[in-house]
Amino acid sequence: MLRMKQIAALLLLFFSLPLLAQPVTINNLRIWSAPDHIRLVLDTSAPAEHSLFSLTDPPRLVLDVEQAVLREELPDLKGKNPIVQGLRSAKRKDGTLRIVLDLNRRVKPKSFVLKPNSQYGHRLVVDLDSAVNAATAAPKTVKSVASSGQREIVVAIDAGHGGEDPGAKGRGGTFEKDVVLAIAKELARRIDREKGMKAVLIRDGDYYIGLRTRMKLAREHRADLFVSLHADAFRDARVSGASVYTLSQRGASSEAARWLAERENSADLVGGVSLEDKDELLASVLLDLSQTGTQEASDQVAGHLLNRLEKIGRTHKGRVQQAGFMVLKSPDIPSVLVELAYISNPEEERKLRNRRHQQKMAEALMSGIQGFFSQNPPPGTLLAKLQPRDHVITRGETLGLIAEQYQVSLNSLREVNKLSSDLIRVGQVLQIPET
Numbered sequence: 471m472l473r474m475k476q477i478a479a480l481l482l483l484f485f486s487l488p489l490l491a492q493p494v495t496i497n498n499l500r501i502w503s504a505p506d507h508i509r510l511v512l513d514t515s516a517p518a519e520h521s522l523f524s525l526t527d528p529p530r531l532v533l534d535v536e537q538a539v540l541r542e543e544l545p546d547l548k549g550k551n552p553i554v555q556g557l558r559s560a561k562r563k564d565g566t567l568r569i570v571l572d573l574n575r576r577v578k579p580k581s582f583v584l585k586p587n588s589q590y591g592h593r594l595v596v597d598l599d600s601a602v603n604a605a606t607a608a609p610k611t612v613k614s615v616a617s618s619g620q621r622e623i624v625v626a627i628d629a630g631h632g633g634e635d636p637g638a639k640g641r642g643g644t645f646e647k648d649v650v651l652a653i654a655k656e657l658a659r660r661i662d663r664e665k666g667m668k669a670v671l672i673r674d675g676d677y678y679i680g681l682r683t684r685m686k687l688a689r690e691h692r693a694d695l696f697v698s699l700h701a702d703a704f705r706d707a708r709v710s711g712a713s714v715y716t717l718s719q720r721g722a723s724s725e726a727a728r729w730l731a732e733r734e735n736s737a738d739l740v741g742g743v744s745l746e747d748k749d750e751l752l753a754s755v756l757l758d759l760s761q762t763g764t765q766e767a768s769d770q771v772a773g774h775l776l777n778r779l780e781k782i783g784r785t786h787k788g789r790v791q792q793a794g795f796m797v798l799k800s801p802d803i804p805s806v807l808v809e810l811a812y813i814s815n816p817e818e819e820r821k822l823r824n825r826r827h828q829q830k831m832a833e834a835l836m837s838g839i840q841g842f843f844s845q846n847p848p849p850g851t852l853l854a855k856l857q858p859r860d861h862v863i864t865r866g867e868t869l870g871l872i873a874e875q876y877q878v879s880l881n882s883l884r885e886v887n888k889l890s891s892d893l894i895r896v897g898q899v900l901q902i903p904e905t
């Protein structure tokens with residue numbers, strides 16, 4: 471009787487167990503290498519239950535995936551990856567698949583699963599942060615100074631997407647992430663050739679960087695301008711042309727609120743004025759002022775860029791557009807996003823892949839950037855010094871009026887021109903000091 475009861479209980483238990491007999495299949499493994507981290511992505515047939523731990527001497531990382539099987543052998547990494555020296559796998563008795571990563575240094579690991587999207591199915595992601603003990607990965611906050619003693623103009627070029635995020639895809643198989651990186655590199659070469667200018671590539675390989683990190687990198691390099699490069703896609707293949715975007719008012723104000731909330735980080739956002747000790751209202755006014763100036767500059771750059779892109783092809787709307795793109799939300803760095811063309815248009819896809827056309831696009835962008843900076847040279851840069859700032863005095867002018875017109879102090883105007891009195895004459899040439 472007792473035995474019958476036990477069997478019944480066992481049966482009940484058996485049927486009430488969740489159906490976990492189906493193993494998870496690992497279909498593919500990809501590795502993306504960024505300068506400071508490595509990302510491993512495993513395509514899985516279902517969400518993968520897993521655990522991750524590190525071992526030392528030699529450094530290894532162990533990934534246990536419950537009830538899993540590998541569809542293919544793990545790729546041979548010999549000498550191909552700067553950190554991961556090899557991959558091994560073993561099946562354990564309980565059905566767990568163990569993947570061991572042999573490393574050449576200690577890393578800070580992190581893992582998470584991703585739900586299917588339009589490009590991929592279920593994924594298990596392992597990030598290895600290698601910056602933990604690499605002194606070279608410290609942010610570069612040093613202002614770059616050219617031999618002339620003048621600061622260089624820094625242009626941050628952000629090639630959109632990368633790594634696991636391919637961006638838009640053309641019908642011919644072109645990935646947005648690849649063509650925008652090629653054009654970003656062309657543009658960087660042109661900027662670096664220019665005296666007094668320096669390019670910073672936010673991403674210089676096939677890996678992904680978070681949107682806020684992109685902005686952070688630009689700030690760490692003290693960028694005077696942030697240009698994000700993309701290539702749009704639309705379901706209608708006939709749609710074509712370049713577009714240039716700046717941040718919409720709404721996007722700006724919601725971000726301002728966020729920056730204010732993190733006031734301790736926002737000290738240098740308003741030209742070195744710390745917001746920490748300011749009351750709420752004053753802080754918001756200061757940030758607003760900084761942001762308004764930044765947005766005006768962004769609109770100007772965008773206008774210059776659109777104008778030059780119009781000369782090498784058609785533009786989508788013929789005017790600068792506004793949107794709430796995350797990467798444009800730096801309150802202190804003029805930022806624009808350029809959709810160079812529609813990758814979904816076969817003709818434009820072909821052009822985006824063409825080396826000669828990539829150079830043409832980079833040249834158009836370069837000339838737009840130069841156009842903007844020659845009209846708005848950042849103070850302290852070589853360009854600011856080279857700008858003709860001589861003023862020929864006409865009838866009715868006073869020293870005070872001239873100082874006001876150029877927004878310089880009366881004193882600096884006297885000093886630069888070695889004036890002993892405020893008496894000036896028509897036709898006299900005054901040098902206007904830098905602001």
Ligand SMILES: [Zn+2]
Pocket residue numbers: 630631637638646699700701702
């Ligand atoms: Zn894009």
